[in-house]
Amino acid sequence: MKKIVLATALLGASMTASANAPGGPGCGWGNMLFEGQSGLPIHLLATLVNGTSGNATFGMTSGTNGCDTSGALAYSGSSLLAMNGVLEEVAHDIAMGEGEALTALSVSMGVSSDDRGHFNSVLHQNFSAIFPHESVTAEEVLASIQAIMKADQQLVKYTA
Amino acid sequence: MHINRGATLRGRGRSYVTDESFFLSPDGRDDPAAELEASIAALAEADSQARCAYPARYRFIAEQFGWQDSAPFAHCEEYLSWREQIPDGPVVLIFPAAYLNSPSSMFGHTLLRIDGEEEDGVWLSQAVNFGAQVDSSDNSIFYIYRGLAGGYPGYFSIVPYLTKIQDYAHLENRDMWEYTLSLDDEERRWLVEHLWELRDIRFDYYFFDENCSFRLLELIEVARPGSRLLDDYRFAEVPVNTVRALQDAGLIEKRVYRPSKAAELDHLASQLSPAARRLARRLAADPSLADEDEFLSHPVEQQRLMAQTAYEFLRFRNRTRERDAQVARNSLAMLRLVNRLSGQVVAEAVPLSEPEPPEEGHATKMIAAAYGQREGHEFGEVQLRYTYHDLFDNSTGFLRGAQIEGINVRLRSTESAALKLERFDLVNIRSLAPRSTFVRPVSWFVHAGIERVQAGDEDDRRYGRSHFVEGGPGLSWQWGRLTPFVFATFRAENNSAYDPFVTGAAGASGGLLWHAGRGATLGVQGSGYYLNNDEYRHRASVTANLPLTRNNALRLDLERLAVRGDADTEFRVSWRYFYD
Structure with missing residues (x-):
């Protein structure tokens, strides 16, 4: 149960609605690979008093990336790939074939721990297909990953 | 209730919470008993909103009174869905x-x-x-x-x-x-x-x-x-x-x-020869080098390390900047290279060695006793430092090259005079950030306090009390166990021996630290600056710090201080004890 909530929380309605950019304009779905993480000055100020930059959050809604967190999409605010900086960590881990970002991605896609080794190696082999050029967006990356999973016998069950 | 039971100064006996909505009784912040009564009354009702807001309070009170309710929060949708997450x-x-x-x-x-x-x-x-x-x-x-x-x-x-x-x-x-x-x-x-x-x-x-x-x-x-x-x-x-x-x-x-990204980059670079490090840096700027003999002549494992290093270097530099199309293109090219090469490499990655954890470092406050001589005259000193660490203290568990001293007092007693303030450092922060092939940070220091300094020349020798602020940028490197550094110095002081209220000064300093192993550090330093009233001061010193246990250390200082070329030599040996 928890896993399903988590997957919903992190990938949001992605499985069903990735084509029409959930979260509204300004949401990180259009984030390109290697997007810089701006807003650093305010971030450093935050460090001084150990605050959290961004909105007040209590694990309920995370409006950290400009996503619309109202209504039905409340839990999809922090869609993993759309979060600042995550896309490049995932790219790095897929290039290497393992890593914490890749584990997080597999968890949030509901891939069971038995299948994660396979998930990692399939993505590793398809790196160039998932990241065809440097301006690829979070949304496109997710679509490619889903397409690759659909074509894989062992992973197709997670795309239903 | 978050009541202050004496751990901090402000508002003992009151709650730390300043938010009225946290309390159920109007006097809740100051009167725990009233708050408890109000809580019992509010939480007793089966469908009360108070239960949704205070599940731990409810459980505490329910356990005390033996309240039986199999689903006390059944009506608290928001709480339950949060709890689930x-x-x-x-x-x-x-x-x-x-x-x-x-x-x-x-x-x-x-x-x-x-x-x-x-x-x-x-x-x-x-x-x-x-x-x-x-x-x-x-x-x-x-x-x-x-x-x-x-x-x-x-x-x-x-x-x-x-x-x-x-x-x-x-x-x-x-x-x-x-x-x-x-x-x-x-x-x-x-x-x-x-x-x-x-x-x-x-x-x-x-x-x-x-x-x-x-x-x-x-x-x-x-x-x-x-x-x-x-x-x-x-x-x-x-x-x-x-x-x-x-x-x-x-x-x-x-x-x-x-490890931080910087530590990972250091770790990757440490597995490369200096030539390979330089090649990795060029590769980051020009991915086409990957097709040339200079790159291909390295073993595959080294090629992958270079590509990884180049990638981490690009991200290290650009992660906090606006997106740049060229950097993004090169970053992806490095990842492609890593991806391709990692298919051919079977060697396990060398794990990053873990530094000593911070809790194993010395305690944060320090007291020291010293014996010394200045130009043949003996003196005794006591020193108190509220916080925290200087460049010579045992760096186990600390960040090497980071000095942070706050509220540091040295009192000196000589043959002729009782206890006198020798120096007081309000803050003394010095950051030696080593430069390498991949990172080029600027070191810096800030120092403010009061010190006793000599003024005038041989014929008119006086001691003044100087209230000063100084600081400046610098450069530092790391060569194995050696850390050389140079700094520019800008200073303003209010000196009781000078007429003007504020005297400005500018100069430079430099030094070399040797981390001799087992936490021992040896260093030589020299500094000099000119004041705008035509005086100048030089200081040369040798310091050795030898930790005996985690919280005890022996320190030797040899200092030569000169004002207008008229120099005093001072020698000190001190016992440093860290506590709390």
């Missing part, structure tokens, strides 16, 4: 260590993390943070002032842990230490339920005492009453002491080190 695995204390060149990190920070299942990793764990709420519309100067002086509202927040990894390990390049706490299911339940009660509840945030570390100790005390974490008086709670307090209470079960 909070993982029920181990609770972990997170300590992002200080990082070079950044004063805002110097006292560190602590937060908690609540984990899910182990195999899922920690990226998706929830981080529990207490801090001032930052709003980008705030005026920055005013913000800093309020943050330090207090009166800024502090709140608990819960965010995905990966955002904290990004903030600390990726953007600020701080190593992180993760300490798993030995709380059992029941204790964790108290913690999580009480956390809900603190949602949107305002505390005052005080940088020096009622800060993040203090609030976390309170929270852990709720989970395990009787752990006596708040029994000691706590002012300027240094986060590393939070770790120690938890360790002393037997709460720490396991420790994990999470």
Whole structure:
């Protein structure tokens, strides 16, 4: 149960609605690979008093990336790939074939721990297909990953 | 109730919570008994909203009175759905260590993390943070002032842990230490339920005492009453002491080190020869070098390391900048190369060696006794330092090259005079950030205080008390165990021996540190500056610091101080004892 909530929380309605950019304009779905993480000055100020930059959050809604967190999409605010900086960590881990970002991605896609080794190696082999050029967006990356999973016998069950 | 039982100065006997909505009784903040009565009355009703707001309070009171209700929170939809989202695995204390060149990190920070299942990793764990709420519309100067002086509202927040990894390990390049706490299911339940009660509840945030570390100790005390974490008086709670307090209470079960991106880049570069390092740097700017013999002549494993190093270097430099198309193109080219080469490499990656953990460093306060001679005259000295670490102190558990001294007093007694203030350092911060093939940081120092200095020449020799502020940028390198450094010095002083209220000065300094092993450090330093009243001062010194145990050290200082070429030589041997 928890896993399903988590997957919903992190990938949001992605499985069903990735084509029409959930979260509204300004949401990180259009984030390109290697997007810089701006807003650093305010971030450093935050460090001084150990605050959290961004909105007040209590694990309920995370409006950290400009996503619309109202209504039905409340839990999809922090869609993993759309979060600042995550896309490049995932790219790095897929290039290497393992890593914490890749584990997080597999968890949030509901891939069971038995299948994660396979998930990692399939993505590793398809790196160039998932990241065809440097301006690829979070949304496109997710679509490619889903397409690759659909074509894989062992992973197709997670795309239903 | 968060009542101050004497651990900090302000408002003893009152609750730390300043938010009226936290209390059910109008006098709740000052009168715990009234609050308890009001709570009992409010929580007794089966469908009361108070139950939804105070699940831990409810459970505490229900257990005392033996209330029976199989589903006391059935009507609390919001609470239940939140509770469902909070993982029920181990609770972990997170300590992002200080990082070079950044004063805002110097006292560190602590937060908690609540984990899910182990195999899922920690990226998706929830981080529990207490801090001032930052709003980008705030005026920055005013913000800093309020943050330090207090009166800024502090709140608990819960965010995905990966955002904290990004903030600390990726953007600020701080190593992180993760300490798993030995709380059992029941204790964790108290913690999580009480956390809900603190949602949107305002505390005052005080940088020096009622800060993040203090609030976390309170929270852990709720989970395990009787752990006596708040029994000691706590002012300027240094986060590393939070770790120690938890360790002393037997709460720490396991420790994990999470290197920063800078540490990872260092680690990758350390596996390359100097020539390969330079090639990796060029590769980052021009990925087409990967097709040339210079690159291809290296073994495949080295090629992959170079590509990885080049990639991490590009990200290190550009992660905090606006997106640049060329950098993005090169970054992807490096990842493609890593991806291709990692298919051909079977060698296991060399793991990054873990530094000594911060809690194994020396204690934060210091007292020292010294004997010395100046030009044949004997003297004795006592020294008190409130906080924290200088360049010669044993760097085990500390960031090497980072000196942070606050409130450092030396009193001297000579044959002819009783105790006199020799020097007082209000702050003395020096950051030696080594430059390498990949990083080119600028070191810096700031120093303010009072010192006794010689003025005038041989015929008219006087001692003045100088109130000074000095600082400047510098450069530093690392050659094995040697750390050379140079700094420019700009200084302003108010000296009782000079007429003008403020005298300015400019000069330079330099030195060489040798980390001799086993925590011992030896160094030579020289500095000189000219004052705008035509005086000049030079100082040359040799210092050796020999740690005897974790909290005891022996130090030798040999100093030559000159004013207008008229020099005194001073020798000191001191015993340094660290405590608390």
